[in-house]
Amino acid sequence: MKNTGDRRRTIYDVAKAAGVSISTASNALNDTGRTNAETRGRVRRVAEEIGFRPNALARGLLSKRSHAIGMLTNDTYGRLTLPMAAGVSEVLVDHGVSVFLCATNNDPRLAQLHLEALLDRQVDGIIFTATRLDLTPPVQLSRLPIPVVYVFAEGPADSVTFFPDDEQGARLAVDHLKELGRSRILHITGPRDYLAARIRAQSYLDACGDGAEAMFGDWSEEWGHEAVQTVFARPGAKPDAIFCGSDEIARGVIDALRDLNVEIPTDVAVVGFDNWEVVARQTRPPLTTIDMELKELGHRAGLAILSLSKGEPVPAGITKLPCRLVVRQSCGSPLRSE
Amino acid sequence: MKNTGDRRRTIYDVAKAAGVSISTASNALNDTGRTNAETRGRVRRVAEEIGFRPNALARGLLSKRSHAIGMLTNDTYGRLTLPMAAGVSEVLVDHGVSVFLCATNNDPRLAQLHLEALLDRQVDGIIFTATRLDLTPPVQLSRLPIPVVYVFAEGPADSVTFFPDDEQGARLAVDHLKELGRSRILHITGPRDYLAARIRAQSYLDACGDGAEAMFGDWSEEWGHEAVQTVFARPGAKPDAIFCGSDEIARGVIDALRDLNVEIPTDVAVVGFDNWEVVARQTRPPLTTIDMELKELGHRAGLAILSLSKGEPVPAGITKLPCRLVVRQSCGSPLRSE
DNA sequence: GATTCATGCTAAAAGCTTTTAGCAGAAAAA
DNA sequence: TTTTTCTGCTAAAAGCTTTTAGCATGAATC
Known part of the structure; x- marks a missing residue:
């Protein structure tokens, strides 16, 4: 009696097989109305x-909620x-919500196309996400x-926005280094026109005070390498710790230090940013x-859009989610290695 | 007269505003039936x-084609x-087809949940994609x-399947090295239980014949490093080229060679696999x-599922898409650098 | 002048679900 | 006994589109 035919079973089939009307079938299935146990x-x-x-289409047509959202990236x-x-996707699937993935490739035409398709599909909401290069939607x-x-x-001003807390993240790194007794901490990071780079750098400067120095460059290994060479070639005191704006930069930094026979972490401790495992490990x-x-x-973004789509209030403004320090061996800390 | 209200405009609104019936409106918009120009x-x-x-939902409900597909990964x-x-997504958006992204995390429960959601949504097809660890769907x-x-x-046997052509890719690498005059080519690659690793290795062995050696390990930098140390520590002739099963491995190989003061590409040429830019560059x-x-x-997978969903025939079986050689500097070839 | 044909339009149905309004019958209250 | 209340069920509508069948009208054919 399984679904052997080609046709998908509808609520009509259920009603007929159970000897009731479709209304009763619907009520029974959804626990609405009055039905005998x-x-x-x-x-x-x-x-x-x-x-x-x-059928989710029929359901969505009626309820005006498609239980789907779009992710524009x-x-x-x-x-x-x-x-x-x-x-x-993980957090929403349990609420019966599916996610459309829309890759815009930074092409406004494509973005527009995707957006219209999403609206036509009556999605309940949209999550917009960008790399940090251009922060404004296309x-x-x-x-x-x-x-x-x-x-x-x-x-826009009153919208719901999520960011990682770059400020706290940077402080986490600096505090860790300080706790380990490092005092001459250098910061090597990405381009100054990245908001994240600026925030992290500022947080670092605030935490380190006098003598602190933030070097902006780009998000590459090469830049990390180059920056270290510059610093170690010039006269004056050398840093005993380097906080890097990304794991890639950190990698370049570590390579350059090794080339200079600087011992890590003994002579210089290094902290990265991203925990991009394939690099950091x-x-x-x-x-x-x-x-x-x-x-x-x-998760948070998914839950937020879910609430919003139900009409529940969600605090507007920027929510910054705390970062987490992952301790490995480049700072010579207590060896609770991962 | 723009859409100022809160309600979405329907074909009723069009019909009324144009002074025709909804059938005529529909016919006019879709170029069906007979309508005066x-x-x-x-x-x-x-x-x-x-x-x-x-409204895509209403349309899909009727036509039984939702113009959406699911991607299970x-x-x-x-x-x-x-x-x-x-x-x-890129190739399908132009055909009005949207893509549901379903991340299963290798969890059968989640996979089942996603699958059911997709079917409920009447998707026109599914693309299943896996990392190479377990090749069977959960x-x-x-x-x-x-x-x-x-x-x-x-x-299953008669299904439509796409793979990169690992065999041809490996041959591409080996041929390139041979053309540059290398003769003692070593292969360092990932775990033997990865199909891709086995195919590449076999292709390499076929192309290099006697004296060829494939070293299986895992997909890490560390393994590349270790393998090189092993090879250069043991007695006998050293390779003049190393073909690596992944860019990560190649990275470990290159680092190890530098540690050994082996000149790249003069002494040993290195080729990777993946063109994972963040590593390879x-x-x-x-x-x-x-x-x-x-x-x-x-693109190919998208077009295939599109055709299939329209009922058009698509050749069953495994289609292998050719790989491409990307020449940079680790083989000392003509410096058409990228 | 009567029949056929082509044209331009429309009413209605279908697709599947949920919800609203309401109908019988039985039990409780007057 | 008559009226009210409750219970369990159902018909029908709504949601929006496309498609089918068919209705007038005017032109062409016999």
């Missing part, structure tokens, strides 16, 4: 038996996006009839770094 | 004016998945009422490697 049980048994599953090779998207998102949540990107020694909790970010 | 023009103008866009941190997914996909395309994963010298054309793979 015995009938309810029978309907449910039958539904199970013939493998009935309600401009980050294709994204080591940022995918973990986050996975977090979103398409008008502010006057939409559905809620929008921004991640890694800033929306492979440096020698393995890198102590800051994890931005991307998956958690995804 | 003048009327057709008017209806379209009106539709444009009030910002009418057909078990690869969360995927440097493989995301570029591929972006390729799929969930029963074979007796589905909709087409399934497999990428990086093997489906950062090695010193930059890595010559094999690109698996992940985006193209996504």
Whole structure:
């Protein structure tokens, strides 16, 4: 009596098989209206038996809620996006919400196309996420009839936005180094036009005070390498710790230090940022770094859009999620290695 | 006269504004039935004016085609998945097809949940993609009422499957090295239980014949490092080229060679596999490697599922997409650097 | 002048679900 | 006994689109 035919079973089939009307079937399945317990049980048994599953399209058409959301991203090779998207999808699947992935490639035409498709599909909300290069959406998102949540990107003034807490993350790194007795801490980071780079640098400067120095460059290993060479070539006191704006930079830093026969962590301790495992685990020694909790970010964004789509209030403004210090061996700390 | 109200405009609004029936409006918009050119023009103008866009749910409900597909993946941190997914999404958006991203985390329960959600949503097809660890889907996909395309994963005998052509890719690498006059080529690659590793290794052995040696380990930098140390510590002739099973391994290899004061590419040429830019561009010298054309793979998979969902025939079996040699500096070739 | 044909339009049905309004019958209250 | 209340069920509508069948009208054919 399983679903052998080609046609998908509908609630009509359930109703007929259970000998009730479709209204009763629907009521029994959804616990709405008034139904006799015995009938309810029978309907449910039958539904199970013939493998009935309600058609989400019909359901969405009526309820005006599709139980789907869109994720608009401009980050294709994204080591940022995918973990986050996975977090979103993971938390929402349990609420019966599915996620459309829309890669815009930074192309406004594509973004517009995707956006329209999402609206046509009656999605309940949109999560917009960007790499940090350009923080503004490539398409008008502010006057939409559905809620929008921004991640890694800033929306209009009163929008709901999530960021990792770069300031706290940087402080975490600096404090860790200080606790280990380091005093001459240098900061090597990415381009100054990245908001995240500026925030981390400022937090570092605030924490370290006089003598602190933040070197801006780009997000590459090469830059880390180059910066170290510059610093160690010039006269004056050398740093006893380097806080890097990314794990890639840290990797370049570590390589350069080794080339200079500087011992890590004995002579110089190094902290990265990203906890990009494939890099952080492979440096020698393995890198102590800051994890931005991307998956958690995804969870939070997913829950936020879920609440918004139900009309529940969500505090507007920027929510900064705490970063986490991951201790490995590049700072010579208590060896609770991972 | 723009869409100022809160309600989405329906075809009723178009019909009323154009002074025709909804059938005529529909016919005019879709070029079906018989409509006077003048009327057709008017209806379209009106539709444009009030910002009418057909409700995809209603459309799908009727046509039984949702113009959406699902992508089921078990690869969360995927440097493989995301570029591929972006390729799929990119090629399909122009056909009005959207993509559900379902991250299963290798959890069968989650996979089942996602699968059911996809079926409830009447998706027109499913693309299943796996990392190479376990090539079998965590969930029963074979007796589905909709087409399934497999990428990086093997489906049942007569299914439509796409892989990068690992054999040809490996040959590309070996041939390149041979053309540059290298004769003692070593192969260092990942675990033997990865199909891709075995295929590449076999292709390498076939191409190099006697004296060829494939060393299996894992996909890490560390293993590359270790393998090189082993080889250079033991007596006998040393290789003049190393073909690595991944860029990460190649990175470890290059580091180890430098530690041993072996000149790259003068003494030993190195080729990687993946063209994972963040690694391949950062090695010193930059890595010559094999690109698996992940985006193209996504395009092909997307087009295949599109055809299948329309009922058009698609050749069953495994399609292997050619890899591409990316020449950088680690082989000392003609310096058409990238 | 009577029949056929082509044209331009429309009413209604179908697709599947949930919800609203309401109908019988039985039990409780007057 | 008559009226009210409760219970369990159902018909029908609504949600939005596309498609089918068919109705007038005017032109062409016999």
